[in-house]
Amino acid sequence: MSFIRYKKRDNKRYAYEVTAYWDKELKKPRQKAVYLGVADDNGEIQKISIEKLQLDFGDSFLLNEFVKQLKIASVISDVFGHCSELMPLIFYRLCSTSAMYNASTWMSGNYANIILKQVNLSSQNISRVLKYLGREQIQQKFFKQYLGMASHKDSAIIIDATSLPNNSHVGFNSWGYDDGGIGKQLRMLCVLDGKTRLPLFYRYLPGNMLDISTLQTTIDELQLMGVKVDSALLDAGYFSETNIHELYNQQINFLTRMPKSRTVYKDLVAKHSGNLESLKYATKYGERAIFVKCKTIDLFGHNAYAYMVLDPVRKGKELQKLVIDHLADAEIKPIDIAGCGVMVLVSSNKLSPHDVVSNYYARQAIEQVFGFYKDDLQLLPLRAHSDSTIRGYMFLLFITLIIFIELRKALKNKFTVERALLITRNLKCKLFNDKAVIAEPTKQQKEIFALCNVIVPRMCGI
Numbered sequence: 494m495s496f497i498r499y500k501k502r503d504n505k506r507y508a509y510e511v512t513a514y515w516d517k518e519l520k521k522p523r524q525k526a527v528y529l530g531v532a533d534d535n536g537e538i539q540k541i542s543i544e545k546l547q548l549d550f551g552d553s554f555l556l557n558e559f560v561k562q563l564k565i566a567s568v569i570s571d572v573f574g575h576c577s578e579l580m581p582l583i584f585y586r587l588c589s590t591s592a593m594y595n596a597s598t599w600m601s602g603n604y605a606n607i608i609l610k611q612v613n614l615s616s617q618n619i620s621r622v623l624k625y626l627g628r629e630q631i632q633q634k635f636f637k638q639y640l641g642m643a644s645h646k647d648s649a650i651i652i653d654a655t656s657l658p659n660n661s662h663v664g665f666n667s668w669g670y671d672d673g674g675i676g677k678q679l680r681m682l683c684v685l686d687g688k689t690r691l692p693l694f695y696r697y698l699p700g701n702m703l704d705i706s707t708l709q710t711t712i713d714e715l716q717l718m719g720v721k722v723d724s725a726l727l728d729a730g731y732f733s734e735t736n737i738h739e740l741y742n743q744q745i746n747f748l749t750r751m752p753k754s755r756t757v758y759k760d761l762v763a764k765h766s767g768n769l770e771s772l773k774y775a776t777k778y779g780e781r782a783i784f785v786k787c788k789t790i791d792l793f794g795h796n797a798y799a800y801m802v803l804d805p806v807r808k809g810k811e812l813q814k815l816v817i818d819h820l821a822d823a824e825i826k827p828i829d830i831a832g833c834g835v836m837v838l839v840s841s842n843k844l845s846p847h848d849v850v851s852n853y854y855a856r857q858a859i860e861q862v863f864g865f866y867k868d869d870l871q872l873l874p875l876r877a878h879s880d881s882t883i884r885g886y887m888f889l890l891f892i893t894l895i896i897f898i899e900l901r902k903a904l905k906n907k908f909t910v911e912r913a914l915l916i917t918r919n920l921k922c923k924l925f926n927d928k929a930v931i932a933e934p935t936k937q938q939k940e941i942f943a944l945c946n947v948i949v950p951r952m953c954g955i
Contacts, residue, residue, distance in 0.1 A: 499532060508532040550931060551920030551938060551949075552588050553605035555913075556896075558947040563899055568638045569892070572631070578622045581609045583893045586870055587900075588914050593619055593886075604922055607929065607955055623885030632888055637718050640693060649687035649724040649746075649852075652711060652731065653859045654680050654704050655866075681866075681887070682707055683859060684715065687726060690858045691898060694718075695891055697884065704730035709739050724748075726856050732839075734793045741795050741841070748844075748852055751799070751837040761788065761799055762832045769803050769835070776846045778854075781806070785846035792839060800838040800849045808834025865897060866890065869911065903945045913941045922953070929953040 495512040509526040516523045560566050560580070573579045584605050585596040597614040600606045625631065656678045678700035684693045694715060698707060708731045712722050724746035732749050740747050751758045765788060768774075774784040784803040789796065811833040838853050870890055901910050908916070920938050922929045930952050934942065942949055 498526065506532045506534075546924040547921055548604045548606070548924065548929075549602055549918045549920075550604040550922035550929070551917030551934070551942075552914045553584055553603050553608065554920075554949070555917050555942060555945060555947055556584050556587060556900075557605075557608050559900060559903070559945045560896060562946065563896070564642050565639065565892075565895055565899075568635065568642060572635045572638060576622065576625065577610060577612045578614065578618065579626075579889075579892075581605055581612050581614060582619065582622065582889060583896065584609070585614075586890065586893050587897060587910070588918065590870075604929070607924070620882060623882040623889065624879075625885065626888045627881035627884030627886075632884075633718070635888075635892075636694060640715070640718050640720050643686060643689070643691055644693055644720045645686055645688045649726050649748075650693065650715070650720075650722060651685040651687055651726045651856050651859050652682065652708065653728050653856065653863075654682040654698070654707065654730070655863045656700065657681055679883075681863075682711060683862060684711065685859050685862060687724075687855060690862075692862060692891060692894055693720070695887070697887055704728070705733045705736065707731075708736045712739075712743070712745070726852065728856060737793050737795065746841045748838060748840045748849070750853065751839050753832060757790065757792075757799075758837050759832075761790070761801060761837055762835055765801060766803075766831050766835060769801060770805075774846070776850075778847065778850050783850065785850060787843070787846070787849075790839075795841075798840045798843050800840070800844075800846070801835055802838060802850060803835050805834065810834075862894070862898070865894060870894060870897060900945070904941070905944060907944065908941060917941055920949075924955065927955050929955055 495510055498509045498511045499506045500509065501507075508530060511524050511526045513522060513524050515521075557580075560569075569579070581600060582593070582596060585593075585599055588603075589595070589599050591599070594616040596619065600609075600612075600614055657680070658678045680698040680700055680702055682696040682698060682704075684695070685691065686693050694711075696707070696711060696714070708727070712725075715722055722743070722745050725740065725748075727747060727749040729750040729752045732752055732755070753759075765786060769784050769786055771784070774786045776783060776785055782805065784805075786801045788799050788801070790799045791797075792799075812830055815830060815833060838849055840849060844852065870893055897910055900913070904910065904913055916935075916937050920932060920934050922931045931949060934949055939949075
């Protein structure tokens, strides 16, 4: 039996829980008391806060507060509001490059465990979440809302694809070519907004699928999800007569590079490259001097503009390699040096020499995005072993990539995302019964939080 006993000392009432029990050794009743705290005049006890734990605080707090500022936050909340594991998995992938099965270990020592409601990140549950994210109806719901918020009418889309080596036994895994040779892989096609450089959409394709075959379906899917494609920036892999006709028929302006294997490329270089290095064709691109010459051409029955672009530095490198290879060949054969350092860009609109080059090199943004995918977010290797979990994992990383790029912009090249999260992770907090007390941030930590427009409190509720 227990009761509350109060003792008054120095005008304060101290409460104790007193429990009666039978002492078997002394063979008589005894009492033990447990101090409960200071009581007010009504007998209400003020609880004592006992330190429970110290956690990594700054990285997950930064991400949680930063994501709240983004437009995509409302889309995530609407589409995945009932999937409590999504944001913890996104935060984990941003903060750690370790395998997904280590997510629960990371979360147990991080403040994310408090703000994200102690979700279950066991391997089995992560697989269940990835299968859920891999469902087509879920992805379509997300993209319809996200594209309505993220796409811009006056901006071109940038389209390109990359190979993802993958030895898993999944339905869309096929043999294909990449920089490392022939191997099992799938292809990932990504669409960027030309203005914001944010990813808009992605598709996963068999590894043996040629880029040239994917353009029309990609544009169709975008338009069915409400995106009016006005203009497109494409690499040479999408150049074909069928695609050119389709772009003109849909009144989509385009800028692309013409493959060197095309007859029209060879004819242009043969006829018009002789005086290309004249100063009247010289222009400046960044710190480089280049030569650009424009010619009106008939492109599969359509009026187009071809721009021969000569980079002197690139010409020197290509010419040197061509001559060295020629001299190493036992059989002396004639070589064609006219095309060294020359690329031909084709546009449906007439552009200034400077604009055509700067616009085309904007597609480097998508190469950078693929770099973020593979290097910063550790897209590879693909560890999932079913179609649904791979689809879900790629979708998870697509959303993570959007947040990564937004955070990278906010940091303004003063810190990389990885470095910023490592620095802020060192900001710790101590947990008490109902409060978290945050340590004093360092100068660097303060700068990172300020860049991201995040205010760090001295204390947080639990």
